[in-house]
Amino acid sequence: MLVNFFGSRGSLPSPGLEYNEYGGNTSCIQIVDKETSNFIILDGGTGLRNLATKLLNSDITESIILLSHFHWDHILGIPFFKPFYIPKFKFTIYGPKKTKEEMYNTINHVLAEDYFPVNFENFKADIKFDTFDEHKKIQFKNFKIEALWTNHPCYTLSYKISLGNKTLVYLTDHEPYTERLHKVHPQLESYNNSGSLLQARLINYLADCDLLIIDAEYTKHEYKNKYRGWGHSSINDSIQLALECRAKQVILHHHGQERTDEQINMIYSQLMQLFKQSNINIKCTYAKENSCLEI
Ligand SMILES: [Zn+2]
Ligand SMILES: [Zn+2]
Known part of the structure; x- marks a missing residue:
């Protein structure tokens, strides 16, 4: 499985020379089956625009887009996604809504006349909508996909993708349950708003994954002093979770705007020093726009 990063910035795109190395586009990752070239797309942030350019020359014209949630930084690329304007393409967009109609309405709302000059009816591709939640499992081509609710101010899904014997988990826009508990989805009523039970369930879901792409928006200091309750994690919390679930590799994603x-380079070198001192042995890097990773 190939993992192509097209955007890893959190909350807002960050253009500018000082963001060139890691990139300023918001969440969008393409997961490719190396054997067949089939692919799926995780989130539709502004990184989706650069992915579109790549797809225009591709022989593969059918795919799915898995939206974690509908905050701007995860959907802003959708109106600018060129394949939507070309009849040969076929997509199903999945996201955490109760009905297909709600999915359609939410996306179509972004295309309302006040916000954008083109509405959904102008798209020429075959675009369908479907819902996703924690009870659902789907297969697209050879990819098997399931999901888990994260801890964020709106209902948000983490996606777990398996291909052959490899498993990747995309866990963005998540705050540790043990720090602050956001509105719990009705599907999780049996957990009685218990942060520790929800944390145990998350670790079970993540257990032994080959790659964990994880929200690491803040430093420990920023999180404790300013951003507690904003629905994101500190780098330290995310590394701790990766160690607890025995992830084989972790990629830090959703960089602060x-x-x-x-x-980032300074934080990373301090992190590597800490790993060395504490004898921590896990492959860890920062997500970098336009980079590709094979697992
Ligand atoms: Zn976000
Ligand atoms: Zn969010």
Whole structure:
């Protein structure tokens, strides 16, 4: 499985020279089956625009888009996604809504006349909508997909994707349950709003994954002093979770909107020093726009 990063910035695109190395586009990742070239797309942030350019020359014209949730940074690329304007393409867009109609309405709302000059009816591709939640499992081509609710101010899904014997988990826009509990989805009523039970369930879901792409928006200091309750994780919390679930590799994603390349490189070198001192042995890198990883 190939993992192509087209956007890993959180909350807002960050254009500018100081963001060039890690990139300023918001969440969008393409997962490719190397054997067949079939692919799926995780989130439709502004990174979707650069992925579109790549797809225009591709022989594969059918795919699915898995939306974690509908905050701007995860859907802003949708109106600009060129394959939607070309009849040969076929997509199903999945996301955490109760009905297909709600999915359609939410996306179509972004295309309302006040926000964008083109509405959904102008798209030429075959586009369908479907819902996703924690009880659902689907297969697209050779990819098997399931999901789990994250801890975020709106209902948000983490997706787990398996291909052959490899498993990847995309867990963005998540705050540790043990720090602050956001509105719990009705599907989780049996957990009685218990942060520790929900944390145990998450670790079970993540157990032994080959790759964990995880929200690491803040430093420990930023999180404790300013951003507790904003629905995101600190780098330290995310590494701790990756270690607890025995992930084989972790990629830090959803970089703070003002986090410069220089700061990321500094944080990373401090992190590697800490790993060395504490004898921590896990493959860990920062997500970098336009980079590709094979698992
Ligand atoms: Zn986000
Ligand atoms: Zn969000």
